[in-house]
Amino acid sequence: MYILGDVYEYPNCGYSGCSDKSWAGSGFCKKHHPSPENHRRAVIEELSSGKRSYEGRDWSHLDLSGIDLSGKDFHYCRFSGAVLKGAIFNGAAFLMCFLDDTDASDCRFEHIRMMNGLAAGADFSRSSFIGSDIINTNFIGISAIKAIFDESDLFYSRFIGANLQESSFRDCNLKRVDFTESLLRGVAFNDSNPEEAYIPRADFS
Amino acid sequence: MKILSHFPAIGVSNTYLIGPDNGGDAVLVDPGQFDVELLNLIEDNGFYIKAVLATHDHGNHVQGLKTLLKIYNADIFAGSDHVLGFPSTTVNDGEIFRAAGFDVEVQYVIGHSFDSRIYKVGTVLFTGDIISAGRCGTTLTTHNREFMLEAIKEKIFPYDDEILIFPGHGPPTSVGIEKKWNPEIGSRTNRPEY
Numbered sequence: 001m002y003i004l005g006d007v008y009e010y011p012n013c014g015y016s017g018c019s020d021k022s023w024a025g026s027g028f029c030k031k032h033h034p035s036p037e038n039h040r041r042a043v044i045e046e047l048s049s050g051k052r053s054y055e056g057r058d059w060s061h062l063d064l065s066g067i068d069l070s071g072k073d074f075h076y077c078r079f080s081g082a083v084l085k086g087a088i089f090n091g092a093a094f095l096m097c098f099l100d101d102t103d104a105s106d107c108r109f110e111h112i113r114m115m116n117g118l119a120a121g122a123d124f125s126r127s128s129f130i131g132s133d134i135i136n137t138n139f140i141g142i143s144a145i146k147a148i149f150d151e152s153d154l155f156y157s158r159f160i161g162a163n164l165q166e167s168s169f170r171d172c173n174l175k176r177v178d179f180t181e182s183l184l185r186g187v188a189f190n191d192s193n194p195e196e197a198y199i200p201r202a203d204f205s
Numbered sequence: 206m207k208i209l210s211h212f213p214a215i216g217v218s219n220t221y222l223i224g225p226d227n228g229g230d231a232v233l234v235d236p237g238q239f240d241v242e243l244l245n246l247i248e249d250n251g252f253y254i255k256a257v258l259a260t261h262d263h264g265n266h267v268q269g270l271k272t273l274l275k276i277y278n279a280d281i282f283a284g285s286d287h288v289l290g291f292p293s294t295t296v297n298d299g300e301i302f303r304a305a306g307f308d309v310e311v312q313y314v315i316g317h318s319f320d321s322r323i324y325k326v327g328t329v330l331f332t333g334d335i336i337s338a339g340r341c342g343t344t345l346t347t348h349n350r351e352f353m354l355e356a357i358k359e360k361i362f363p364y365d366d367e368i369l370i371f372p373g374h375g376p377p378t379s380v381g382i383e384k385k386w387n388p389e390i391g392s393r394t395n396r397p398e399y
Binding site for chain 1: 210212217338339340367375376377378379382385386387388391
């Protein structure tokens with residue numbers, strides 16, 4: 001797998017004298033973009049087209065609420081800080097993608113494949129990840145209240161310090177999954193292998 | 206610049222490959238295992254391994270050197286003058302050097318191993334076993350641990366929050382995320398108060 005360098009260069013806003021970072025791959029910060037709404041619409045139009053694979057793209061801090069991206073392949077793409085409320089990603093693939101600090105509540109990530117992902121600090125409350133392969137992914141500090149991870153392989157992923165109240169991890173592979181200091185009140189682990197996970201200082205109360 | 210990562214089934218230590226977009230001389234960080242999948246990754250991208258950055262001389266991070274050096278004539282950069290018995294160039298705290306055409310910035314963070322080094326290439330830190338997503342490295346004594354945690358705050362936390370951390374084990378993270386969420390040194394957790 002590889003990362004395209006540009007995605008991680010964090011270029012500055014192209015407006016003379018502005019030192020803010022470029023917004024959502026547009027070349028300008030949101031304040032200096034001539035038409036943020038047009039940029040958002042263009043991104044949504046492209047994402048909603050028949051195109052299946054996206055590589056090295058930056059959609060940080062965009063409002064993509066309710067979008068249906070089922071079956072798409074995302075390689076080294078950045079959604080950091082985006083609003084994804086109610087979006088549908090069923091059957092999508094995320095390779096080394098960034099979803100940190102996203103609002104991804106009420107989303108459907110069913111049967112996805114995610115590898116080496118960075119999703120720390122995101123809100124996945126009431127979202128569903130049923131039947132997914134989510135390997136070596138960073139979920140530290142997430143809120144995932146009443147989220148469903150049933151029938152998923154979560155090998156080597158980290159939920160350190162996460163709020164997982166009333167979430168469901170039924171019939172999951174939890175080998176080397178790290179739940180250190182997470183809040184696990186009301187979490188279901190039926191038919192899974194929490195014995196092979198790290199759960200120190202977690203709170204089940 | 207491309208950065209590729211390799212997650213071998215054996216040892217589960219991350220290996221990273223840094224090379225130019227269109228192939229050429231490349232850098233390998235921590236060759237813990239040198240398997241066919243890694244060889245294909247190198248060759249398919251048209252890379253030639255010219256330099257190896259070892260974050261520390263522990264087997265699960267450097268064992269692949271034996272195979273690698275039979276295939277590529279690479280220079281080794283590390284925190285000591287030998288790695289796995291192979292001669293290496295010692296790089297020190299604060300030093301900036303060129304490896305396979307890339308500028309590499311070095312930090313020495315005490316605690317996990319006497320020869321631990323952190324390398325910064327572009328906007329990415331390769332931290333070996335010093336810090337990973339939500340965790341800090343193991344140490345032999347609590348005394349060492351205190352030194353290591355202080356060194357992390359002193360040497361890693363001053364970087365911009367957006368700087369990525371590609372650790373020796375586990376998924377990618379960033380300086381900002383660790384400053385906020387790492388239970389040992391971060392500023393907050395998501396747990397409600399009781």
